[in-house]
Amino acid sequence: MLWVPSAAALLAYAAAVLLGERRTEAAGPGAAPRRALIAGWIAHALAIVVDMAGIGSPISGARFGFAPALSATLWLVIAVYAVESRWVPLPGVRRWLGLLGAAAVVLAAIFPGEFRPKAVSAWAPLHWALGIASYGLFGAAVLHAVMLDTAERRMRSNLRAASRTGMPLLQLERLTFQFVTAGFALLSATLLLGWWFTNPWRWDHKATLSVLGWIVFAGLLIGRQLLGWRGRHAIRWLYAGALLLLLAYVGSRFVFEVVLHRTVA
Numbered sequence: 330m331l332w333v334p335s336a337a338a339l340l341a342y343a344a345a346v347l348l349g350e351r352r353t354e355a356a357g358p359g360a361a362p363r364r365a366l367i368a369g370w371i372a373h374a375l376a377i378v379v380d381m382a383g384i385g386s387p388i389s390g391a392r393f394g395f396a397p398a399l400s401a402t403l404w405l406v407i408a409v410y411a412v413e414s415r416w417v418p419l420p421g422v423r424r425w426l427g428l429l430g431a432a433a434v435v436l437a438a439i440f441p442g443e444f445r446p447k448a449v450s451a452w453a454p455l456h457w458a459l460g461i462a463s464y465g466l467f468g469a470a471v472l473h474a475v476m477l478d479t480a481e482r483r484m485r486s487n488l489r490a491a492s493r494t495g496m497p498l499l500q501l502e503r504l505t506f507q508f509v510t511a512g513f514a515l516l517s518a519t520l521l522l523g524w525w526f527t528n529p530w531r532w533d534h535k536a537t538l539s540v541l542g543w544i545v546f547a548g549l550l551i552g553r554q555l556l557g558w559r560g561r562h563a564i565r566w567l568y569a570g571a572l573l574l575l576l577a578y579v580g581s582r583f584v585f586e587v588v589l590h591r592t593v594a
Contacts, residue, residue, distance in 0.1 A: 341369030394442025515572025
């Protein structure tokens, strides 16, 4: 049953990538590609629900893994773009998100995750939800950081080209760190909740890399607040923290599920 919404999402994302930015009097520029992206986002949501809930499978219980986690993260990033692009033009972003969304759907269909008939704790679903939400917010922060870095590079070579981001640089930077702050708050809640219901606490790859990512983001926010970190220096810290979080769950689970073929808690 998973292939139906996955195929619909894949087709819609492909349309969002391939359709041009033609202007129509009724809908304005880029309306058709944006609608295709939103249609893919809706079908993508259905695919995530079918996959994680194990709908249509003879085995009962929730299903999770590195690919569903990555898929849900990208779905949240696209949701942020869909809302933000209503008010601010974000040229060039739609096609990249369409490509990434399509790749995430295909990956989740190939690696749908492992069944978990019984959660380790009644708080585990909230722990997973907070973790995925923090991933999505940090993903949105990385997206805006890439736009900010690109705009600054263009500004150095061509002042006129910097305006193509569709958003003033200071506003883009402020929005980037608003996402970082919100993601850090959710990541903190995720780690505290995991520490609270996990007995005993295990310093495995996931926990160690997650805590290291938390430390990097804490350092970034402190450095920005007290030392005025901005520009490429701050963006490097953001990229480093995001990479650690990506390796923490998606990376470690990929190794266990695909490389080692081992079941982990």
